[in-house]
Amino acid sequence: MAIYNPALQVFLIPLWDHTITLREGMRRLLSIGNDQGEVPFLVKIMENPAFDLPPLSMFRGRVTLEQHDCVHLLLGRGTTLYDEAFTIGFTMGSSKEMSSAATRWFATVAGRWYPKPYRFPKSARRIFTDAVHLGAVSECKPLDRVDFRPLMDFSLCEVRHRLGIEEELLQAYYNVEAMRNPKITACRRLRHKE
Known part of the structure; x- marks a missing residue:
């Protein structure tokens, strides 16, 4: 059984932090995160492209754990269930192939x-659904097809620019998410304070 790291509830490199490289962000995230061996089987078959067999093949835009961690950073999301829901949803939506x-x-x-530590509460399910739609309307590249290795030494801002991830679109949604979920710290902290 995996040991839960409490730092996962507070980890965040916000969208407006333009100084961190993707490599540095990954170093910070991997210092607190779980490895692939600790991910429950049901989560693996639902989210990992290695299990791209019917009926699981209906879930478009699935990515490896390394790709998933890169997307967390590019979207300016932490590692709470709400952040997981958004990151998975946006990635799937960016494929432009995820059906309703x-x-x-x-x-x-x-x-x-x-399993309980991975289960999306009702508000996280709404965030997931919103994120699928947001990824679908975004003009970014399909994130499931990105090789992040050559991008590791660029700032998160530069990588977003290269992939067409619109910071303004994300921030507008994060403000809405914070207003809809005023009691959820993981959502409130996304609002950019000018």
């Missing part, structure tokens, strides 16, 4: 059958 039925089914599985 697949979105509902994924949210149901993640909200009812994921």
Whole structure:
């Protein structure tokens, strides 16, 4: 059984921090995160592209754990369940191939059958669904097809620019997410304080 690191509840490199490179962000994230061997089997088969067999192939935009961690950083999200829901949803939506039925089914599985530490609460399921739609309307490259290795020494801001990830679109949604969830710290902290 994995030992839960409490730092996962507070980790965040915010969207407006333009000084951190992708490599440095990954170093910080990996210092507190769990490795692939600690991820429950149900979570692996739902989120990992290695399990791209019917009916799981309906979940488009699935990525490896390393890609997933890079996306967390690029989206300016931490590692709470709400951040997980957004990161997974936006990545899937960016594929432009995630159907409404697949979105509902994924949210149901993640909200009812994921093991307790990974299970999306109701508000996280809404964030997941919103993120799928946001990824679909974004003009960014499909994040499941990005090789992040050559981008490691660029700032997170530069990598977002190269991939077409619109910071303004993300920040506008994060402000809405914070207003909808005023009692959830993970959502409130996303609001940029000018």
